[in-house]
Amino acid sequence: xxxxxxxxxxxxxxxxxxxxxxxxxxxxxxxxxxxxxxxxxxxxxxxxxxxxxxxxxxxxxxxxxxxxxxxxxxxxxxxxxxxxxxxxxxxxxxxxxxxxxxxxxxxxxxxxxxxxxxxxxxxxxxxxxxxxxxxxxxxxxxxxxxxxxxxxxxxxxxxxxxxxxxxxxxxxxxxxxxxxxxxxxxxxxxxxxxxxxxxxxxxxxxxxxxxxxxxxxxxxxxxxxxxxxxxxxxxxxxxxxxxxxxxxxxxxxxxxxxxxxxxxxxxxxxxxxxxxxxxxxxxxxxxxxxxxxxxxxxxxxxxxxxxxxxxxxxxxxxxxxxxxxxxxxxxxxxxxxxxxxxxxxxxxxxxxxxxxxxxxxxxxxxxxxxxxxxxxxxxxxxxxxxxxxxxxxxxxxxxxxxxxxxxxxxxxxxxx
Numbered sequence: 001x002x003x004x005x006x007x008x009x010x011x012x013x014x015x016x017x018x019x020x021x022x023x024x025x026x027x028x029x030x031x032x033x034x035x036x037x038x039x040x041x042x043x044x045x046x047x048x049x050x051x052x053x054x055x056x057x058x059x060x061x062x063x064x065x066x067x068x069x070x071x072x073x074x075x076x077x078x079x080x081x082x083x084x085x086x087x088x089x090x091x092x093x094x095x096x097x098x099x100x101x102x103x104x105x106x107x108x109x110x111x112x113x114x115x116x117x118x119x120x121x122x123x124x125x126x127x128x129x130x131x132x133x134x135x136x137x138x139x140x141x142x143x144x145x146x147x148x149x150x151x152x153x154x155x156x157x158x159x160x161x162x163x164x165x166x167x168x169x170x171x172x173x174x175x176x177x178x179x180x181x182x183x184x185x186x187x188x189x190x191x192x193x194x195x196x197x198x199x200x201x202x203x204x205x206x207x208x209x210x211x212x213x214x215x216x217x218x219x220x221x222x223x224x225x226x227x228x229x230x231x232x233x234x235x236x237x238x239x240x241x242x243x244x245x246x247x248x249x250x251x252x253x254x255x256x257x258x259x260x261x262x263x264x265x266x267x268x269x270x271x272x273x274x275x276x277x278x279x280x281x282x283x284x285x286x287x288x289x290x291x292x293x294x295x296x297x298x299x300x301x302x303x304x305x306x307x308x309x310x311x312x313x314x315x316x317x318x319x320x321x322x323x324x325x326x327x328x329x330x331x332x333x334x335x336x337x338x339x340x341x342x343x344x345x346x347x348x349x350x351x352x353x354x355x356x357x358x359x360x361x362x363x364x365x366x367x368x369x370x371x372x373x374x375x376x377x378x379x380x381x382x383x384x385x386x387x388x389x390x391x392x393x394x395x396x397x398x399x400x401x402x403x404x405x406x407x408x409x410x411x412x413x414x415x416x
Contacts, residue, residue: 041408041410041411041412042411042412042413042414043370043405043411043412043413043414044413044414045413045414045415047400048370048398048400048402048413049351049398049399049400050365050396050397050398050399051348051349051351051396051397051399052348052394052395052396052397053346053347053348053387053391053392053393053394053395053396053397054346054347054348054393054394055344055345055346055347055393056344056345056347056384057341057342057343057344057345058341058342058345058347058378058379058380058381058384058385058386059287059289059338059340059341059342059379059381060338060339060340060341060379060380060381061289061336061337061338061339061380061381061382062274062278062281062336062337062339063274063334063335063336063382064272064273064274064278064334064335064336064337065272065273065274065332065333065334065335066270066271066272066273066290066317066332066333066334066335067270067271067330067331067332067333068268068269068270068292068327068328068329068330068331068333069268069269069270069271069329069330070243070263070264070265070267070268070269070329071264071267071268071269071322072240072263072264072267073243073261073262073263073264074237074238074240074261074262074263075258075261076101076234076258076259076260076261076262077256077257077258077259078104078232078253078254078255078256078257078259079228079229079231079232079255080104080106080109080228080229080232080255081108081109081252081253081254081255082104082105082106082108082109082232082252082253083104083105083250083251083252083253084102084103084104084105084246084247084248084249084250084251084253084259085102085103085104085105085249086102086103086249087101087102087103087245087246087247087249088100088101088102088103089101089102089242089245090242090245090247091242091243091244091245091247092241092242092243093241093242093245094239094240094241094242095236095239095240095241095242095262096236096239097236097237097238097239098235098236098237099235099236100233100234100235101234101235101236101242101245101259101260101262102234102245102246102259102260103233103234104232104234104253106229106232109225109228109229109232110229112225113222113225113226113229116218116221116222116225117222119218120215120218120219120222123211123214123215123218124215126211127208127211127212127215130207130208130211131208134200134203134207134208137200138197138200138201141193141196141197141200142197144193145190145193145194145197148186148189148190148193149190151186152183152186152187152190155179155182155183155186156183158179158182158183159176159179159180159183162175162176162179163176228255234259234260236262238262238264239264240262240263240264240265241262241263241265241329242260242261242262242263243261243262243263243329244258244260244261245259245260245261246258246259246260263329265329266323267322267323268319268322268323268324268327268329269316269317269318269319269322270290270299270316270317270319270333270335271314271315271316271317272288272301272314272315272316272317272335273312273313273314273315274312274313274315274335274337275311275312275313276308276311276312276313278313278337279308279313281337281339282301282304282313282315282337283301283304284301284302284303284304285300285301285302286300286301286337286338286339287299287300287338288300288301288317288335288336288337288338289335289336289338289381290317290319290333290334290335290336291333291334291335291336291382292324292326292327292331292333293326295324295326297319297320297321297324298319298320298321299317299318299319299320300317300318301315301316301317301337302316302317302318303315303316304316317335334382336381336382338381340379341379342378342379342386345378345379345386345387345388346386346387346388346391346392346393347384347385347386347387348384348385348387348391348397348399349383349384349385349399350380350381350382350383350384350385350399351399351400351401352399352400352401353397353398353399353400353401353402354377354380354385354399356380357377358376358377359374359375359376359377360374360375360377361373361374361375361406362375362390362391362397362398362399362402363397363398363402363405363411364391364395364396364397364398365395365396365397365398365413368412368413368415369410369411369412369413370398370402370410370411370412370413371409371410372406372408372409372410373390373391374390375387375388375389375390375391376388376389376390
């Protein structure tokens, strides 16, 4: 018959197992720590990058992006409603001043030109006819006035005769009154004729001037259309490169529609964009650095677009050397906006060792030993980092990422 094991004995066995297990885990962790230290306490010199701290100027920059575009780019539009008849050059072709780029079908516009010529001739003819009509009205009014003058003279004589006959009893007072009324009516009619004559004389100039102004408008419309037809000969007015051409032969184009873009590739500018969180630091006139591959070009902000789209602010950059050989149209470049500058500071070449924190630790080489130091970071850009404290000029700093060795105070650098 088996003997029952006491609860105390069971608890003792469990405690012993737990103690043994924890001891093994602790021993394993200690072994791993010492093993890691033994492996990582040394590092090959070929696997690290170093830089010597030096005194020099440093600039604080904000990162942005940009696109290189020609400093001059002309948009060539259609001056008339037409269709593309022939294209002489394609996109990317270099053209000289005066060379035709494309030929437009102008037939509809030429018909409109003939129509305007006919309308102008009609206007000019109507001016001549108007002058003759007005001259006739003035002449007729003048003759009517002269006839009325003769009539009035006759009526005055009749009135005098009637008054004389009344005195001898040959006419009555009623006859005299009637003769006087007829004379007054004739005088009023003469005054009316004189007023009409004055009106015709004054209005003739205004009417003719109005017709002449209408004719001038037609003439200007005609000249404008003739100029548009001349401009419809799509030629390059300067030497350059065609950055875009509408080469769809036979397609209809409206007045003002884009036909081609002609760029002068002798000089360039940069259109930049950055987050609107930097908008308070972005100002016209501040310097910028444009990184073209491995080349840095200086410039400054000359214009800031007033609108913000999708959290992006756009701005224009004028380059100091806008004719640099490395510049190409539509090239994407890195833009660094300079917000601050210190003329004389301890600086080290920027690298992965600097993670953006104001206070961090880096390793400094001293006689083959890399020693960890706490440093304070100031201004920074893509080239340099300012060291405000912790490193002196002339010391050699490891700028490679050594975050996996941050638990060590020293690392032996082996030369192999």
